[in-house]
Amino acid sequence: MSEVRPGGSGSAAEVPQMHLRSVKHSFSLRSASALSFATMRPIFIFTVAGGVLLTAGSGAWLAVLLCYALLLLIASVLAELASHWPLEGSVYEWTRQLIGPRSGLIVGWAYLCSYVVFMAAIAYYAALKIFGLFDSSPNRVVAGILALVLILLATLINLAGRVYLKAVAVAAAAISLVGCLIFATVLLIGYRAESLGALFASPADGVHGWAWLSGPFLFVLVTLSVISMRGVELVAEVAEEVRDPERSVPKALVWSVVVAGAVVLYTSAALALAAPDALAGAQKFISLLVVLAYSGALVIFQMAASRTLWITTRDRVLPAHAYFGQLSKGDRLPVRAIIVVGIVAAILPFITSTSASQVLFGTAGAALLLAYLVPILGAARSRMRGTWAPGPWSLGGWGGIAVVLSIIALVGLVLNIIWPRADYYGDGITAWGPIIGLVVIIVLGLIISGWAFRDGGIHTRHFGHTDRDLQRIRLAHGSTCSLCLRTLSEGSEAQWDDSAQALTCIPCDEMTDWIRARPGATDAELSAVFIEAHESYSSIAPPTESTLRRIRAVR
Known part of the structure; x- marks a missing residue:
């Protein structure tokens, strides 16, 4: 399981620090x-x-x-x-x-x-x-x-x-x-x-x-x-x-x-x-x-x-x-x-x-x-x-x-x-x-x-980004957003789905809420929302077709 560590004082105490089972995107x-x-x-x-x-x-x-x-x-x-x-x-x-x-x-x-x-x-x-x-x-x-x-x-x-x-x-x-x-x-x-x-x-x-x-x-x-x-x-x-x-x-x-x-x-x-x-x-x-x-x-x-x-x-x-x-x-x-x-x-x-x-x-x-x-x-x-x-x-x-x-x-x-x-x-x-x-x-x-799969396999991991048990966390180490693939630094806040073992940055999480309400959104509309949601990150590139596909797949 992921290891949760208590945060510090103030707002950090409300957002636990966590070590995750997620790998880095290091291969070209x-x-x-x-x-x-x-x-x-x-x-x-x-x-x-x-x-x-x-x-x-x-x-x-x-x-x-x-x-x-x-x-x-x-x-x-x-x-x-x-x-x-x-x-x-x-x-x-x-x-x-x-x-x-x-x-x-x-x-x-x-x-x-x-x-x-x-x-x-x-x-x-x-x-x-x-x-x-x-x-x-x-x-x-x-x-x-x-x-x-x-x-x-x-x-x-x-x-x-x-x-x-x-x-x-x-x-x-x-x-x-x-x-x-x-x-x-x-x-x-x-x-x-x-x-x-x-x-x-x-x-x-x-x-x-x-x-x-x-x-x-x-x-x-x-x-x-x-x-x-x-x-x-x-x-x-x-x-x-x-x-x-x-x-x-x-x-x-x-x-x-x-x-x-x-x-x-x-x-x-x-x-x-x-x-x-x-x-x-x-x-x-x-x-x-x-x-x-x-x-x-x-x-x-x-x-x-x-x-x-x-x-x-x-x-x-x-x-x-x-x-x-x-x-x-x-x-x-x-x-x-x-x-x-x-x-x-x-x-x-x-x-x-x-x-x-x-x-x-x-x-x-x-x-x-x-x-x-x-x-x-x-x-x-x-x-x-x-x-x-x-x-x-x-x-x-x-x-x-x-x-x-x-x-x-x-x-x-x-x-x-x-x-x-x-x-x-x-x-x-x-x-x-x-x-x-x-x-x-x-x-x-x-x-x-x-x-x-004893007892019907209720203890095994389920698949997909389910959005049913998301937990806002503070990273105890660098990681990667599962949707936009942006590198997240130590101390960043993100959403963690323990069932899907998926980490999503806050802007991408907000995007998924937007697209659920607009299932017919075009790629152009989705790209515009993506850039707007990530505008605080100067190095973010426009979304690729693969990125848009990952975002649309979120349930």
């Missing part, structure tokens, strides 16, 4: 795009190229092309949802809005588990890469200790503040981008061994024949799906921290996929056409770049997991929500959520191994794609009922087709990932690891849902 379009691009890690193609090319030959490039075409399709649908509901928590909040709070909780839980498990897997993998730089092969415990150190460093960076988080995101994105482009260009210019036609060769010309489509092709696709689709939605995960989120978040989401996809396609083509030993002399340098890029991604994965944990505790649907829902006084960061995510992720590497890490990747990948699938199913239902209302960013008439194709693609990708392949996950029961892991995540989600 560029820094938000860097989050997604860095976590999609185009440089990953160097780590899987050997196995991919050995399995399917140069024609594997077609699998890469299909994977990113599907990813762009799915990202476009998610961008529509992000434009309509630019809420912290992304898939969790969209599912709550489209289907209901119980489904939202299970999706949020699967999403949270996905990122925690992926943190552990990528930290363990990065630890092995670091030892490989020194031609050393550690045992599981030693690798686990180094993975723990990497997770600890990621935790410290997340706790340090958004400035450091943005710096890490930009650095990781730059490493992936520059590293891929330089090495790919060198390969194409100096080490190309095949013609461009090899990328489009008929499967009948290969060693597998047309069986390539059902065997090696799917093997390549599962590898790419598990790794490349991670992070596409991350910019939406921090939507409430992005300026003008209804427009900035969808743009960042789509363009990060376009840029990452172009880089991966270019790099994978260069690798497929190059001589087999072209990179032999640069393996350690490439491994170093991979470690740096993956370490940066680890920091951002922890951010995603901690934001989801915080948003679910803000909605009071997880145990100990009052404890985990607290934000720091300065940067308004979910410190406790960041720490607990780091602790859980640091434990997992000690109970894994090199072979079991593939199972962790598969489990995390399947859980993430299911978290994408459920809100898109909700969007399809909304369109069928005729209740869908697009936000400022929309696919227009293509939206319905994109939703249907995304559902088909995600169902196929999830089935492909969890399919018990001995050559990918290991023999025996290990091959069933992703299915078992996914079932465990869902069952735990159902148990938590039963706890959260």
Whole structure:
């Protein structure tokens, strides 16, 4: 809950001072795009190229092309949802809005588990890469200790503040981008061994024949799906921290996929056409770049997991929500959520191994794609009922087709990932690891849902600006108005809706009273009232379309 502190003397005593669960708008379009691009890690193609090319030959490039075409399709649908509901928590909040709070909780839980498990897997993998730089092969415990150190460093960076988080995101994105482009260009210019036609060769010309489509092709696709689709939605995960989120978040989401996809396609083509030993002399340098890029991604994965944990505790649907829902006084960061995510992720590497890490990747990948699938199913239902209302960013008439194709693609990708392949996950029961892991995540989600919605869920947070329990408060720290997004300084007075967890500046609150009495007011009239209401703030800009949309949505 928000912490109320008594004010001082005089009028301040009538207006309590309060610490709120509200975040700051600290991400721009560029820094938000860097989050997604860095976590999609185009440089990953160097780590899987050997196995991919050995399995399917140069024609594997077609699998890469299909994977990113599907990813762009799915990202476009998610961008529509992000434009309509630019809420912290992304898939969790969209599912709550489209289907209901119980489904939202299970999706949020699967999403949270996905990122925690992926943190552990990528930290363990990065630890092995670091030892490989020194031609050393550690045992599981030693690798686990180094993975723990990497997770600890990621935790410290997340706790340090958004400035450091943005710096890490930009650095990781730059490493992936520059590293891929330089090495790919060198390969194409100096080490190309095949013609461009090899990328489009008929499967009948290969060693597998047309069986390539059902065997090696799917093997390549599962590898790419598990790794490349991670992070596409991350910019939406921090939507409430992005300026003008209804427009900035969808743009960042789509363009990060376009840029990452172009880089991966270019790099994978260069690798497929190059001589087999072209990179032999640069393996350690490439491994170093991979470690740096993956370490940066680890920091951002922890951010995603901690934001989801915080948003679910803000909605009071997880145990100990009052404890985990607290934000720091300065940067308004979910410190406790960041720490607990780091602790859980640091434990997992000690109970894994090199072979079991593939199972962790598969489990995390399947859980993430299911978290994408459920809100898109909700969007399809909304369109069928005729209740869908697009936000400022929309696919227009293509939206319905994109939703249907995304559902088909995600169902196929999830089935492909969890399919018990001995050559990918290991023999025996290990091959069933992703299915078992996914079932465990869902069952735990159902148990938590039963706890959260006991007694009809009367204790859980409700949505929307309801204006039924507004409390005039004095801020004990800087914050942001949920409507005009203006920064509010410490000591400012504002209206707080504890049910909706929404903070509104006094001028915007007065505006909402005005518009309720005039539901047919035009944008021009509303803009004039907005400027008049905020005239005491010399730096206030005329309202954007997104701002007007937020104000009209107040009930």
